[in-house]
Amino acid sequence: MTAKKTDPDKLERILAEQRAYNATREKGYREQALKLYPWVCGRCSREFSHANVRELTVHHVDHNHDNNPSDGSNWELLCIYCHDEEHSKYVNFVRYGSGSESEVAPATHNPFADLKDKMDKKKK
Numbered sequence: 001m002t003a004k005k006t007d008p009d010k011l012e013r014i015l016a017e018q019r020a021y022n023a024t025r026e027k028g029y030r031e032q033a034l035k036l037y038p039w040v041c042g043r044c045s046r047e048f049s050h051a052n053v054r055e056l057t058v059h060h061v062d063h064n065h066d067n068n069p070s071d072g073s074n075w076e077l078l079c080i081y082c083h084d085e086e087h088s089k090y091v092n093f094v095r096y097g098s099g100s101e102s103e104v105a106p107a108t109h110n111p112f113a114d115l116k117d118k119m120d121k122k123k124k
């Protein structure tokens with residue numbers, strides 16, 4: 001085995017780190033959002049309790065997962081179904097460009113958007 005252009009092990013490791021990082025970050029804002037807001041889906045008004053709160057997810061209003069103001073203004077609690085719906089709408093919007101809301105940045109939902117950032121400054 002000689003050197004290849006890409007090292008799949010290394011890539012796999014970076015992706016695993018990224019997933020762990022995303023999971024940690026998500027846990028952080030999720031806990032905050034669940035403290036801040038009543039456990040109700042913002043779309044279908046379904047109510048949640050400790051038994052099923054796993055199905056309640058935090059949606060980012062501007063679709064930028066790095067935008068997490070502590071006042072919760074960029075978060076919306078949605079059940080997993082409405083959350084899916086919300087994202088497919090957004091994907092369609094990005095893909096087919098409907099309407100005039102051109103200020104919405106299409107790249108922010110890229111799961112690797114912050115990968116470079118993370119590599120640049122090894123905080124944590």
Ligand SMILES: [Zn+2]
Nearest residue numbers: 041044079082
């Ligand atoms: Zn819902």
Ligand SMILES: [Zn+2]
Nearest residue numbers: 058059060083
């Ligand atoms: Zn979302």
